């Protein structure tokens with residue numbers, strides 16, 4: 001029933017959004033324009049320690065900001081991002097609009113950190129290949145999991161039990177090793193109210209770092225995917241669990257909520273890992289930029305027969321205006337306005 005509550009609420013807020021924009025389904029007038037400033041995103045460990053701490057503070061700030069639609073399940077602006085992701089999950093994964101939808105989703109979040117939480121440093125991505133190529137060093141020892149200058153470490157066994165009830169939206173129960181007990185998002189400091197999956201429970205941030213996925217984190221495996229010739233091949237490869245594809249690598253090595261296709265944005269690392277997936281897509285686009293600024297493919301619904309095109313509309317209830325796939329293809333133009341340092 002709780003799920004119905006949030007869906008009903010999203011639909012209601014949605015109609016309000018519709019009324020406030022004059023031309024439904026057309027993009028805001030600034031899209032496609034030249035950017036006033038390009039924000040250069042950097043790898044987490046290329047940020048100074050001061051920048052890392054200031055980024056973590058900004059995330060804490062977003063988690064302390066009230067939701068824009070109070071009185072609902074989401075208790076903070078941070079959780080509204082999570083709630084919207086849960087609500088639209090079935091429409092934006094394993095479909096042609098997956099990469100474009102997430103490019104703008106993460107970009108809206110970065111704008112929020114900048115404008116509402118006054119973060120001034122570079123937006124960080126997590127380049128997993130730096131850990132994948134770092135043979136002999138366990139993933140859990142990546143600086144991103146540092147308890148002071150990172151997002152805290154692995155889940156601690158015995159500190160979390162999955163709720164009873166319908167677990168059909170908990171993809172990988174074994175990956176829910178335990179609560180994160182150190183760092184800025186430790187169980188003592190951070191409580192979530194949405195997830196796992198479509199359930200709505202109060203819980204800690206759950207992780208279960210899994211070395212098995214390391215085979216997909218090396219630059220060799222990543223480059224093989226970037227060598228693919230068409231967007232359709234790329235999109236199928238990144239979601240292929242046997243490669244294992246880059247979208248699996250975005251989530252599965254971290255485990256816990258990150259393995260959940262609905263509630264993965266519970267983990268603040270989601271945004272760094274997905275930004276890296278977007279960076280991989282941009283690297284692929286850059287290899288034949290003129291053509292690939294226009295290349296998109298895949299069904300509009302899971303296993304559907306209609307294919308996406310550049311005019312396909314991407315929607316972000318409670319988070320931002322609708323845009324089209326065309327609008328997000330070029331990261332150097334509005335509403336994107338960013339670049340990657342490498």
Ligand SMILES: *[C@@H]1O[C@H](CO)[C@@H](O)[C@H](O)[C@H]1NC(C)=O
Nearest residue numbers: 017018021024025313315322
């Ligand atoms: C945004 O897109 C959704 C899905 O295509 C559509 O239902 C909604 O009416 C659009 N909203 C606006 C404000 O155009």
Ligand SMILES: *[C@@H]1O[C@H](CO)[C@@H](O)[C@H](O)[C@H]1NC(C)=O
Nearest residue numbers: 003165166167168169198199
């Ligand atoms: C469990 O949830 C799924 C997805 O929401 C639903 O399709 C399924 O019917 C539910 N199963 C039961 C036994 O309620």
Ligand SMILES: *[C@@H]1O[C@H](CO)[C@@H](O)[C@H](O)[C@H]1NC(C)=O
Nearest residue numbers: 174175176208210212213255
């Ligand atoms: C780690 O990942 C492998 C590969 O998907 C899986 O078989 C295994 O169950 C996972 N282990 C845990 C503890 O999640």
Ligand SMILES: *[C@@H]1O[C@H](CO)[C@@H](O)[C@H](O)[C@H]1NC(C)=O
Nearest residue numbers: 147182183184185186188189
């Ligand atoms: C946890 O929260 C307390 C106050 O609620 C604060 O003093 C402490 O610095 C926080 N710890 C971390 C690691 O953020």
Ligand SMILES: *[C@@H]1O[C@H](CO)[C@@H](O)[C@H](O)[C@H]1NC(C)=O
Nearest residue numbers: 236237239240241242243245
């Ligand atoms: C995944 O990749 C494997 C190995 O390349 C291939 O055999 C398999 O058909 C692919 N699966 C899908 C669903 O594309």
Ligand SMILES: *[C@@H]1O[C@H](CO)[C@@H](O)[C@H](O)[C@H]1NC(C)=O
Nearest residue numbers: 090091093094301302303304
């Ligand atoms: C899509 O098709 C695959 C097999 O090709 C199947 O495993 C999956 O359940 C289908 N998904 C949906 C949402 O129907």
Ligand SMILES: [Cu+2]
Nearest residue numbers: 085093102261
């Ligand atoms: Cu997603």
